[in-house]
Amino acid sequence: MEKMIALTRGVPPTQSFATEKLQACVQTALKDYPEKILQYAKAAGFPPLREWVAERYKVDAGRVIIGTGSLCVLDHVLRSFPMGSLTVAIEEPTYDRTVTQLKRAQAKLIPCPIKKDGLDFTPLKEALARGEKLDFFYVVSDFQNPTGSLMPLTKREELVRLAREHGFRIIEDLPYRQLRYSGEPIPSCWEMAPDITLLMTSFSKLIAPGLRVGLMILPEELVAQTLKIAEDTYINSSYVDQAIVYEFCKRGWLEEQLDDLRKLYGHRRNVMAEAMAEELTGLCEWTVPDGGFFIGAFVNKPIKMDELLKLGKENGLQLTDGRGFYMQGGDQFVRLPFCALEDDEIKEGIKRLAKVLREYPG
Ligand SMILES: Cc1ncc(COP(=O)(O)O)c(C=O)c1O
Incomplete structure (x- = not known):
């Protein structure tokens, strides 16, 4: 056949994969500061990489949590709430692994269909009208996995407005945002409302998934509870991997x-x-x-x-x-x-x- x-x-x-450049990054990290990356360390991530991210996104480094892939950091966030306590709206269709995590956290899910003109908020609005209390809306607003769709600006604005009005937070997962091949970027929900949005992004698609380096930028009030779960789960994720990413970014290679x-x-x-x-x-x-x-x-x-x-x-x-x-x-x-x-x-x-x-x- x-x-x-x-x-x-x-x-x-x-x-x-930029293998030769990555080899140079490994060498520098292990030669110049082995004591900083081979020891047990803090759960929030390798400090120079947190600072690099913080500068890029213009936030306090204290809000940046780097972990074993962005998905793992999301899992820490979900586990930091009592099991079965969360109500989360999602796009339909959406990224399947997040749904698996939400189901494992026994979250109540409210799927909102993606239509030709973008996300349809009707099921969410009906739930809110019934008096349901929403905790999060999970969206992959740029070049979504699985549809490839881009959430129109008007829908982003509506989502932010609904979130403010009804007191829920947005989890915005943006691993593909920097992989744009045509057209002009439109503001993310995080850019419009960084105080109520949990930004999730990753080096998996930009450098290499095998490094398992991803991150979230959280509203300040969620940082401590998330770090507690991260620490109790793995003490810290690999600083060797994070140092490789840091060296790569620092040199302008990203x-x-x-x-x-x-x-x-x-x-x-x-x-x-x-x-x-x-x-x-x-x-x-x-x-x-x-x-x-x-x-x-x-x-x-x-x-x-x-x-x-x-x-x-x-x-x-x-x-x-x-x-x-x-x-x-x-x-x-x-x-x-x-x-x-x-x-x-x-x-x-x-x-x-x-x-x-x-x-x-x-
Ligand atoms: C929308 C989305 N979120 C998260 C991930 C996983 O990212 P990471 O490798 O940082 O865990 C993927 C990977 O396919 C993805 O498509």
């Missing part, structure tokens, strides 16, 4: 890396967009994103996801189960990551998807 094409995980390709990544991914985004226009017109609906790793495709005909996955495999195509991003439904949704595949693989993958959809019975 032809080689299987995996239109599945959104991971950076090996060729994107900016160079971002330029390279924008070229690489911007090109792949274009290749996928062209292939989809050629092959999938009439079969699916989608919007070409200005950044990130994914294009979300909504299939026009009613399909069963199990059947689609099976037919995909028979045609040499691995697909992600769209239902994983939804609380209910998701059979019609296919997440298409363009980040890790070569041009030929993207074109062939989309061609195979079109064949499967054309031949799908009904």
Whole structure:
């Protein structure tokens, strides 16, 4: 059989890793200040990296918590509240691992659908009108995983207004914000309301996920309770990894890396967009994103996801189960990551998807 094409995980390709530069960073860190990074340390993270982040985001370093990936810091935040006490609104579809964490914290979830013109707040407003007390709204407002969508400015403003009016906080997860290939940035919720927004971001997509360095910038009043959980969980996350990231950023290499990544991914985004226009017109609906790793495709005909996955495999195509991003439904949704595949693989993958959809019975 032809080689299987995996239109599945959104991971950076090996060729994107600046391995030689990272080797230099490791060497410097271990040569110049081994005593600072090889010992047990404070849970909040390697101080020079916290300072670097604080300067970049113009906040007090005391609000920056660096951990083993941003997802892990989010987990500390959630665990710092009593089990089962939280009510959290989410986009639907949304990033599946966050939903897993929220379910593990036994949070009550209020899904709000992403529509053509952006997030629909109706379910949230209905819940608020019933007198429900919301704690957080989790959003991936820039180039969302899984849809690739960008939350329009008017929706960001509405979310901030609702949060202020009803006293809830926003968790804004922005790992793709700096991976923009076209168009102009629009203000994040965090930029509009840093006092009530928990900003979550990561070096996973910008340097390398294997370093496991991500962070959150928290409202001051949540810092101590989050650090207590972090400390009781792992004492501290690896300062060696954080020092590597710090050395990389300090030398200005992050900016160079971002330029390279924008070229690489911007090109792949274009290749996928062209292939989809050629092959999938009439079969699916989608919007070409200005950044990130994914294009979300909504299939026009009613399909069963199990059947689609099976037919995909028979045609040499691995697909992600769209239902994983939804609380209910998701059979019609296919997440298409363009980040890790070569041009030929993207074109062939989309061609195979079109064949499967054309031949799908009904
Ligand atoms: C929206 C979103 N948040 C968080 C993460 C995980 O980030 P980290 O590697 O920093 O834990 C990902 C990874 O795919 C993601 O897409």
